[in-house]
Amino acid sequence: MRPTRSTVALVASLVTFLGIPAVAAAEAPTDLYVNNREGANCSDTGTGAQAAPFCTISAAAKAVRAGQTVRIVAAGDDVTIDRSGEPGKPIAFVGENSPHLNGTWTVSGASHVVVRGIKSYGRIEVGRSADVELDRIESYDDLVIGEASADVHVSRSRISGIRIEGGAQRTVLSRNHISESFRSPAVVTDATGTVITNNTVFSGCEAAVSVRGASTGSSVFNNVLVVSDGKSLCRWPTEPHGGLSVAQGAVAGTRADYNAILGQSGVAMTPYTWSGTGHPTPAAFQAATGQGAHDLLPPWTGDSVPSEGSPVVDSADATAPGVLLTDHDGNPVVDDPLVPNTGKDGGYLDRGAFEFQDRLTSVSMRLDQTWAPVGTKVTATALADSHWPSAVLYSVDFGDGSVPVLTRQGDAPEASASHVYASPCTCEVKVTAVNQAGMKASASWSTKVSAADPLTAAFTAEPVLPTSDNPITHIAPLTLQVDTSPTKAPWLVPDVRVDFGDGAAEQHDRLDAFKHTYGAPGEYKVTVEVYDEKGTQSTSVRRVKVGYAASGYVATEPFRLLDTRTTNTPLSGGSSRAVQLPAGISVPGHPLSGSMAAAVLNVTVTGAREDTHLTVWPEGQTRPTTSNVNVQAGGTSSNTVTVPVGADGKLLAQLNSGSASLVVDFVGYYQPNIGQRFTPLPPTRVADTRADGGALGGGQTRTVKVAGVNGIPADATAVAFNLTGTGASETAHVIAYPDPAKRPTTSNLNVEPGKDKSNQAIVPVGPNGTITLFTNSGSTHLVLDAVGYYGKDGTSLFTPTVPRRLADTRSTGKLAPGTSTTVPGLPAEAVGAVLNVTATNSAALGFLTVHGYGAPRPEASSVNTRPGATVPNHVTTPVGDGGRVSIWNSHGGSTDVITDLLGYFAKG
Incomplete structure (x- = not known):
């Protein structure tokens, strides 16, 4: 096919898309506004500016000058336009977003007037006026042009009926949708030189287009005239039901061709009436009148807009008077490549008000090389989702600053473009498809252009x-x-x-x-x-x-996680028991992270059948040669345990021998990137009931101030203590907790008469910097030594380690009373350590004190020793130079000391 106007339009559209600047338009005169909506601040006595619009169109019509535009947002009055513009400077009335107007419109004695983009429920009349344009009007009443008006153009409008009469001259109807059920939709009476071109007209009664009286010299071209079944609705039919009717007085100089008359199935009609004589076919009409040589008489498919393959597509006369190159909806004239161009001189204008358009909803693209070295040709292949892919122009931007490549589909079903990259890049290749209607769709794909180096694995x-x-x-x-x-x-x-x-x-x-x-x-x-x-x-x-990552501490309200006494499933020596750590909302009222690195637990072994010890470690790892809780036959023993979390969120617990019940209380957890940092302290006494307040009685509580005193800041969130029970009157348990109103069903220390017993506890800080102590029965004295605190201003993060043994004096000789042993093996950067320290083979009652190597020994105990008993305790301590800690034995007697590492603190 030869180059066409649509091709020119398409290229122009693509040029615009690519950003080539257009010629600047002349500066428009100031606009006037009409807006009577609530809050618009309108006034008919103002200037009509956008901030202070007119309330009525009539007020604007009296103020408008040549070259100005009245922009109508909302109004409803009757309007008479009797002012005129000038050639090239019309006065214009333009609806903003097609406002609905209830009044009648009258253009009377005016010239050079444009009315565009309004919806009117009233009558529209033009009388004694010239050079008037009515464009994109939606009218639900008649549109009347008369009283010798001249050169009135009605275009791209949807109207229920039009009357051209009263000596009007050279009226042009183009690209309109006209529909009327009760009479002829388009009637021309005594109006010479009327042009009716490219309209779609629906008639349920009489003729779709009726040219009456002395309307000589009229032209009827390229119209689609639809004859539907509305005969029963006719009021007083004056002419046959059909497509085109031209009265005897209007025949002179009147021409008609390239029209399509579509009859609804089963409707009796007379397609043509010419000078009072009916003609049943285009051939008979041409033979009798010389008109309609290219007319069509196809069946009606039920649509206003033509469909693919319709005979009205690409079959009109593009040279006919009144032709517009944009259709009723503003779409351009396009060439359908799938149908032959049967219009005049091979043209491709469609008949009727609507141009059948290509659709373009998307475009797909692929690259033959998504990764290739510099110098490799990369080809992009694209396919638009369109009716007419061969009519689509593609712009391929290879993303490296080179000029986009323009291409069309050739013999292959797709379009392709190639490019050779000159330097490495990760470039986004973008294809933009533009069809004849100017519709665009884009797609992109990334390609990596690499240096031409050998393949070298790295990670x-x-x-x-x-x-x-x-x-x-x-x-x-x-x-x-x-x-x-x-x-x-x-x-x-x-x-x-x-x-x-x-x-x-x-x-x-x-x-x-x-x-x-x-x-x-x-x-x-x-x-x-x-x-x-x-x-x-x-x-x-x-x-x-x-390895495990450095972590902050999250203090939680303690809760019981496991108690085998309630399930009658005691542990047996040699068999491990899996303990699922809580995550998410598995424990009501205790939402916990699903990504904890280590858990802090209080583990109690009770009802042991023989002397034994318990080891806790991460599931999926080898059982360490360490211990966490040592218990004698028939006794109860507890200890705090800090243990890394296994990959599946589980821990394992195993007795060395015998059997016993296991109770596990959840205290808190460590996790990277959240929680509070820790500051270790030399053991600092914060409470001793022997000197203050007396023994704690069964069922009683005692509140202890722990934050804001003794070097612990007031905003600390949790405090680590060594909790020692002494002078107990009977076997009982002790709970340390934050909120005095919410005592948990957990325990921190099990006390017995005649024995000093200790356990480390990490307790969240409660109201006013306090914690609360409780024992369930009997009475006992309690001693609290703070060993560190957690808070936003803490200095260190905790790195969990799989439990490992640092030292065991059983292989090197007992620690004599009044002497110290140095335990090395901690990381050089450690400022604090979490240890499990066990005293065994003790010769007498006494205690051990653990402190940072090289630092003064504090007057506090870390582990209590008892003859014939193996006593462990969870110990948090500062670390001295060289990653070492010191353990001092009091004057009670010699003892063996076993030191296991659970993790360490370092400044992060």
Whole structure:
């Protein structure tokens, strides 16, 4: 097909899209506004500015001058326009967003007037006026043009009926939708030179277009005249029901051609009436009158807008008088490449008010190379989702600053464009498709242009850490991310394999970040193998250290997690018991993070059948040679336990021998990137009932001030204590808790008559910086020594470790009374340590004091020793130079001391 006007329009549209500046329009005169909505501040005596609009159109019509536009937002009055514009400077009345107007419109004795974009429920009349344009009007009553008006143009409007009469001259109807059920929709009476071109007219009665009286020299071209079944609605029909009727007095100089008369199925009609004679077909009409040589008489499909393949598409006369190159909806004239151009001289104008348009909802694109070295030709192939893909123009921007490539579909069903990149980049290739109607759709795809270097595998390895305490999110400790994206690859890499060094491996189809959770901390050999699409292989190997991350502490209200007494399922020696740590909302009233790194528990062993000890460790890891709780046959013993969390969120607990019941209370947890930092303190006495207040009686509570005193800041959130019970009158348990109104059903210390017993407790700070103490029966004295606190101004983060033994004097000789032993083996950066210190084989009653190496020994106890008993305690202590702590034995007698590391604090 030869180049067409639509092609020119299409190229112009693309040029506009690509950002070539257009010629600036002349500055428009000041607009006037009409808006009578509430709050618009309107006045008919004002200036009509947008901030102070007129209330009525009539007021604006009296004020408007040549070249000005009245913009109508809302109004409802009758309007008479009797002022005139000037040639090239009309006065215009334009509806903003098609306002609904109830009044009648009259243009009387005026010229150079434009009315556009209004919906009118009243009558519209033009009389004694010239050069008037009515455009995009929606009228629910008659539109009348008469009284010798001249050169009135009605275009792209939807009207119920039009009457052209009273000596009107050269009226033009173009691209209108006209519908009337009771009479002829378009009637021309005694109006010479009327032009009716490219309208879609629906008639239920009489003729769709009726040219009457002395309306000589009229033109009727390119119209779609639909004859529907409305005959029963006719009031007083004066002419046959049909398409075109031209009276005898109007025949002279009147021409008609390229019209399509569509009859509804089963409707009897006379397509043509000419000078009083009916003609049943276009051929008969042409033979008798010489008119209608290119008329069509197809069946009506029921649509106003033509469909694909309709004979009205691309079959009109583009040279007919009154032709507009935009249709009723503002769409441009386009050439349908799927139908032949049967219009005059091979033209492609459609008949009727509507141009059948290509649709363009999307465009797809693919690249033959999404990863390639510099110098490789990259081809983008695109396909638009359109009726007429061959009529779509594509602009391909390869994203490196080069000029976009313009292309069309050729013999292949798709369009393609190629480009050679000159330098490496990760470039976004974008295709924009533009059809003949100016509709656009875009798609993009990324391509990596690499340096022309050899394939070289590389990776980074970083721990995956939680960033919040969201209970729903689960990021297991010991999770590592192996990112293979640093690999240098000239070509696409579709095969990536990672061996994590613990027996696990994973394969992806691209360079990617791999996440893997290890079962235990350690050093692992990670191997990355990559294969590019050319079959080249490269390997990178590195040893990676995996461990628990430094963490803050989250204090929680304590709650009971497990009590085998209630389920009658005691532990048996040699068999481990899994303990599922709570996460999310599994424990009502205690929402907890799903990403904790270590848990702090109070673990009690009771009802032991023989002397034994309990070990707690993360599930999935080897049972350590450490212990947490030592208990004698028939006795009850408890201890605080800080233990890392296993990859599956579980812990294991196992008795060395015998059987016993297990009680586990949840106290708090550590997690990276949240919680409070810790500040270790030399043991500092904060309460001693022997000197103040007397023994705590059964069922009684005692409130102790712990924050804002003794070097502990008032805003501390939790305090770590060594809690010692002495002088107990009977076996009982002691609870330390924050809120005196909410005593938990947990315990921190089990006391017995004649025995000094201690346990470390981490207690959230309650109201006014206090904690509350309670014992369930008997009476006991309590001693509280603070060993550190948690708060926003704390100095250190906690790094959990799998429990490991630091020292055991059973292999080096007992610790004599009044002497100290030095325990090394802590990280050099440690400022505090969490230990499990056990005294065994003690010769007499006494106590041990644990403190930082090189620091003065405090006057406080950490572990109480008893002859014939093995006594452990959870100890938090400052660490001295060289990662060492000192343990001093009081003058009670010699003893063996076992020191196990549970974790350490370091400044972070």
